[in-house]
Amino acid sequence: MHLDFTEPATERTPRVVSAVKLHRSAGRRKAGLFLVEGSNCVEAAVARGAATDIFVTESAAGRFPALLNGAASAGVHIHPVTDRAGRQLADTVTPTGLVAVCRPVLVDLDGALNADTRLVSVPVQTSEPGNAGTLIRVADAVGADSVIFTGDTVDPQNGKSARASAGSLFHLPVVRHHEQGDVIDGLRKRGLTIIATAADGELSLDEAGGILAQPTAWLFGNEAHGLPDELLETADHRIHIPIRGRAESLNLATAAAICLYESARAQHRH
Incomplete structure (x- = not known):
């Protein structure tokens, strides 16, 4: 041409x-x-x-x-x-x-959840565009079925988010749905086990292999404030990532990558 x-x-x-x-x-x-x-x-x-x-x-x-x-x-x-x-x-x-x-590529909840859904990333109140795009890219890399942004969240289709996704925005269903209760109800209707990430979670990721082998939705909290108490209480399990070095914590994208990778690995073993 x-x-x-x-x-x-x-x-x-x-x-x-x-x-x-x-x-x-x-x-x-x-x-x-x-x-x-x-x-x-x-x-x-x-x-x-x-x-x-x-x-x-x-x-x-x-x-x-x-x-x-x-x-x-x-x-x-x-x-x-x-x-x-x-x-x-x-x-x-x-x-x-x-x-x-x-043209817009975001889908609704029904477009992101179906009978075959086994692994979903649910970022809650994500405020950083770069993080939003990276979360989409991570989910795509591990083979997750969809990403559902909920709460007061950044637009996944803004320039920085789309660029940080490195094209993954177009590879898997991505949702932006404000009402967190609707998202939880949708996950439950599909029979997904809902796991919340929490620094003081009662279960270690090291010990969660059997749980992760099941169809799972991961809730990831806001970069600064974590998950709201009501979502922590709603989750079936609260899981923490063991930190064996001196770092105080992990950033959002890193934590999501570790958790989703472990889920994908557990599911592919079964």
Whole structure:
């Protein structure tokens, strides 16, 4: 595919101006669209069928010809842009020059839970976009069935979250559902054992092999405040990760990676 860069779109081109507005949550809600940046996310968006348009600078077009050819073949509109427009569309310090406009990919609870669901990550009141994206990436890596963000949580489709997911946002069902009670009810209806992570949990992760072999949903608390008391009480088990060194605690993404990995390993043994 040949792209003509003799008259690329500028930062003032209406299509570019509209896309830049998607950096803000209000803009995403109004348009029903969101932006992703970088080859991993753009390629995954195209494969999912979520990408509608791709903006590309001349240098990026030279680096990603196969990706652009595949996108064009899939019916995605490709727009050459100036370097300055590429910087306006990006939200990184060193832009890749490759940005896609995408249809929403978040699903509802029913779309994330079914009779075959065995492992679910449930981040509660996650406030850091980078953590949200990393939690999605971790869940994808261990083969979890879905990620359900609940409570007052960051938008998993904002630029930083999508980028931190490294494309995983498009690989598995992701939910953003405010009402925590609805999420717990949905997990129970599917017969999932609900486990809360807690520094003072009565059960050690080392001792939880038999529990983890069952269909499981993990509740992960807010970065600063952990899980609310009502969710700790609702859970079937409260599990802590043994810390044998001198570190006071583990950050959210690290704790989630350890817990989900142990669950995936236990389930694949049975």
